[in-house]
Amino acid sequence: MDTLVQYGFTDRIGGLFSFHFPDPGTAQPARVIRADRGRVLVAARHGIVHLDGGTSLVTGDWAAIGPDGGTVIGHLPRFSLLQRKRAYDPLSEAQILGANIDVLGVVIPLDRPLSTNRLERTLVAAWDSGAVPVIILTKADLSTRFDVVVAETIQRARGVEVFTTSAEQRDGLEDLRWRIGAGQTLALLGPSGAGKSSLINALVGDPRQDTGEVRAGDGRGRHTTTARELVPLGDGAVVMDTPGLRGFALWDAENGLSEVFGDVEELFGNCRFRDCVHVREPGCAVQAAITSGDLEERRWLSYRKMERELASLRRRQDVAEQRRLGKESHRTVKDAALAKDYRNRFREGL
Numbered sequence: 631m632d633t634l635v636q637y638g639f640t641d642r643i644g645g646l647f648s649f650h651f652p653d654p655g656t657a658q659p660a661r662v663i664r665a666d667r668g669r670v671l672v673a674a675r676h677g678i679v680h681l682d683g684g685t686s687l688v689t690g691d692w693a694a695i696g697p698d699g700g701t702v703i704g705h706l707p708r709f710s711l712l713q714r715k716r717a718y719d720p721l722s723e724a725q726i727l728g729a730n731i732d733v734l735g736v737v738i739p740l741d742r743p744l745s746t747n748r749l750e751r752t753l754v755a756a757w758d759s760g761a762v763p764v765i766i767l768t769k770a771d772l773s774t775r776f777d778v779v780v781a782e783t784i785q786r787a788r789g790v791e792v793f794t795t796s797a798e799q800r801d802g803l804e805d806l807r808w809r810i811g812a813g814q815t816l817a818l819l820g821p822s823g824a825g826k827s828s829l830i831n832a833l834v835g836d837p838r839q840d841t842g843e844v845r846a847g848d849g850r851g852r853h854t855t856t857a858r859e860l861v862p863l864g865d866g867a868v869v870m871d872t873p874g875l876r877g878f879a880l881w882d883a884e885n886g887l888s889e890v891f892g893d894v895e896e897l898f899g900n901c902r903f904r905d906c907v908h909v910r911e912p913g914c915a916v917q918a919a920i921t922s923g924d925l926e927e928r929r930w931l932s933y934r935k936m937e938r939e940l941a942s943l944r945r946r947q948d949v950a951e952q953r954r955l956g957k958e959s960h961r962t963v964k965d966a967a968l969a970k971d972y973r974n975r976f977r978e979g980l
């Protein structure tokens with residue numbers, strides 16, 4: 631099997647390449663294994679090579695290499711894109727975590743308490759990416775409350791598929807392995823120390839990725855993996871290892887929010903007033919559901935928090951857009967003045 635096929639190349643991707651880069655001989659397909667500020671490691675037909683000039687590329691991209699074999703000339707449109715808001719960034723820019731992911735594995739370690747808010751937040755981002763999320767519970771061998779946590783996760787997951795694994799005891803690997811078909815990419819997303827790299831090593835059957843002990847005190851990881859990277863499983867299925875995420879600020883994730891909180895948003899239609907803000911209005915369906923126990927208050931607050939976050943992001947984006955437009959119109963006015971001046975001088979024969 632050639633290197634490209636090992637990294638997920640299929641006839642469908644081949645078809646897309648011929649469509650987007652139609653001149654035969656001008657572009658060769660390649661998959662971005664790792665991207666580091668313009669310097670990218672790619673899998674091409676003839677093997678794995680380093681290329682420069684790939685600043686617009688992210689891990690998982692299908693890149694087109696020019697006829698010289700050394701420059702990136704473009705990439706295929708991404709069918710899925712995982713992004714989050716950059717931390718501490720007042721300009722509100724998105725950070726792209728990966729592209730062309732089919733299945734997004736939300737990794738939850740069983741050696742620490744389940745954080746439902748974190749699970750919901752990651753699922754929102756996962757749904758929004760265009761990939762299909764699955765939940766992967768890891769370190770099953772370390773949990774004494776195994777059954778309870780699995781049952782709770784399945785209930786919280788609301789229909790999202792749940793896999794239970796132990797890399798240590800090689801449990802649950804087959805099911806997960808069969809979930810990723812040839813030509814598909816599974817990305818693992820979760821906190822540091824959750825066992826993402828260990829799981830990949832167990833799937834590959836080889837210690838390919840570095841793993842690190844968790845801290846004795848709080849069981850947190852030490853951020854062992856530092857780059858997003860594709861790892862082939864041998865038959866055309868691919869896994870993306872990622873560095874552990876501390877937090878996950880959402881980016882334009884309204885669709886994901888509706889996907890995860892459809893039950894909550896459905897309630898809004900039943901409120902007596904159409905402009906109900908669901909605090910203490912009479913006839914509020916949300917408050918009624920919380921009182922009757924149909925809607926967990928925690929879940930409502932979690933929804934509210936993400937909704938506020940997205941609204942404030944949208945406001946900041948609007949301000950940035952206004953500023954950009956302002957600058958542009960300023961420039962146009964100046965350009966017009968210069969042009970007029972030039973025309974006048976031309977007419978006057980100067």
Ligand SMILES: Nc1nc2c(ncn2[C@@H]2O[C@H](COP(=O)(O)OP(=O)(O)OP(=O)(O)O)[C@@H](O)[C@H]2O)c(=O)[nH]1
Nearest residue numbers: 797798823824825826827828841842853854855874
């Ligand atoms: N007992 C047990 N330990 C595991 C299992 N999976 C991982 N570990 C341990 O958990 C620790 C962290 O594992 P990693 O695979 O490095 O975690 P990671 O999610 O890749 O962490 P980062 O790269 O920091 O994001 C290591 O000491 C692993 O040996 C498991 O199934 N059972």
Ligand SMILES: [Mg+2]
Nearest residue numbers: 826827854855
């Ligand atoms: Mg790791």
Ligand SMILES: [Zn+2]
Nearest residue numbers: 901906908914
């Ligand atoms: Zn209401």
